[in-house]
Amino acid sequence: MSVITGFLGAGKTTLLNRILKEPVLENTAVIINEFGEIGLDHLLVDTIDDGIIELSSGCLCCTIRGDLINTLEDILRRIDNGRMKKIDRVIIETTGLADPAPVLHTVMLHPYLVMRYRLDGVVTLVDSVNGLDTIHSHEEAVKQVAVADRIVLTKTDLEEPSDGLMAELKHLNPGATVLKAQDGSATAAALINCGLYNPETKIPDVQKWLKEEAYKEEHSSHGHHHHHGDGHDHDHHHDPNRHGKDVRAFTLETDRAVSNAALEMFLDLLRSAHGPKLLRVKGIIKTVEHPEQPLVIHGVQHVFHPPARLAEWPDADQRTRLVFITKGLSEGFVKKMFDAFTGGVAADTPDQTAMMDNPLSIGGFSGTFK
Template identity: 50%
Template sequence: MSDDPRRPEPIPLTVLTGFLGAGKTTLLNRLLRDPALADTVVIVNEFGEIGLDHLLIESVEEDMILLGAGCLCCTVRGDLVAALEDLLRKRDNGRVTPFRRVVIETTGLADPAPILHALIAHPYLSLRYRLQGVVTVVDAVNGAASLDAHPEAVRQAAVADRIILTKTDLAGGDAADLRARLAQLNPAAPIDPPDVPAETLLGGWFGLDGKIAQVRDWLGAEAVATSGQRDDQGQDPGAVDRHDAAIRSFALTSDTPIRRAAFEMFLELLRSGHGGAILRMKGLVAFADAPERPAVVHGVGHAVHAPVSLPGWPDADHSSRLVLIVRDLDPGFVGKLWDAFLGRPRIDSPDAAALSDNPLAPPGF
């Protein structure tokens, strides 16, 4: 309860995080169908210049999305603090319907420490929002590899108040080793299946009790990074790009429908030759045999799921958009491969010659 009767009650806020491809959007879609999440704002914090996650939730109106359960969603690819402040201004000025809860779905590459520090220590946000908890989604198939290779995945698991373990049916067992590792990283967090009720998932409040000591250290480091201090080169540590320079996001697009066979061959060549470099792949594709029903494409590493057709386009843009987040893979190389399979080959680099002998490469490439 607020000590000042004139001050609005803090709005509960939940951070939904998890590494690329873990299943955050799938979980969020299920939660938003629950009446317990009516009058909720969802903030989708995406990595890259072209956003898709919000389109896979529902329909868009400028930077705000009206969801089916009376929820709003805004997409953010910039300053999350500014977005949260702007959301409060809109609510206070009556420009959006008053909401009862906020859920932030972070990009899979997010280090959660800066987000948590902002919510806890920001002089204004800490008065208007109350951090209800961190829910981290972990993929039973790729979770161990993500923890091995990416510090962000480790931090996401360690700061969680509750962990959701997905894809256990695809892991070929009960993922006992991964469960044990997660319990060591975060002894206090329950590990639940994806069908946990929304009220259970979003209950409680964020706290440090039971979490490993490093969590407090990470939040303390954020306090230093945002204090205005400068490093030896005179830079603000809080302004430094936190992502590995080898990780890049780019989009492949097509204004004309794509032949299904050509697209499948493109995916097979990319998956078989460079699957280890693909951290995440997600897109909407217009196939030539059904351009009015876009197909949703998902992939992580060497695993590419069968496209699933939607009943219609989620926005006015009916072009194919495939967003990839990769590590140590040249976007220019992938772009040339894409152009070739779409029938617009460009033989202007050594990459083309290297692919010309591949039996899956299209004629003339």
């Protein structure tokens, strides 16, 4: 499942019209809000059923009926009953004013949907002409950029992105790949398969997924790269009221193996007390119980995907690495909390030992860390 988001006027419809014609998206279902609003310019081949149409590219398109859960469940029922062909992918296009986190939570929290759908990635469109002003003025635009796996710059034929815009995107989300809609780089193939696993080899590509080096680079240049833009951008970056000024991207890493219980308590406390401030969390963790089989976690705000236990480390780097994008939550605070649970708490205390066999209480997780 892929989510396409972006602020009003960013060009989501134009991008959808183009990428849906590419063969790689042949067996795709597209979920939009209203047919009339999106203006897909494909010839509509046929109406399969109420609310579902087939496009000339072979893709299926449907509107959100009731809510997103109902629509996603309806697609599964139609496939299971043989009333709709099997699909390889679902693309959800959000409204321009939407915070994408609730859309992601819909799949991550639902016990049935999480078994049938896998979140691939978030594609966020940013208008090169108005993008910087939009980010500075609208909280939703900040969140759209922060949760993105791919950022697509649009309207670059009208105006190249300013240094200020590029610096702001890197500040808000240093790990996202930035593409341009007008230069041909934002192909369907470039926008999908953002997840942990290489779809061809099925082998996890941790470096590509985590991109912790990008976070470190941003961290080391923080406070310097904001001053390279023109005067207009310079003024914006010193506006104390602008959105995104308290967004931080950083990494935590350690050679120490972390006990399941310590990890659970750290994440549970962080999620329950500061969930809205956690825009994105990703990590690969070396646990005491299974040091040769790392644990992969992925969260958006207070909701986390069910953790995945890899069969083995994908490369020679066997450190625990966590990357964070937070808003209003300092790196120092998170690091002190992490160190307190992973370095300052004995692994064999009664409370922790008892917790090792208990189901996780972290929102969105299922099962245990075993």
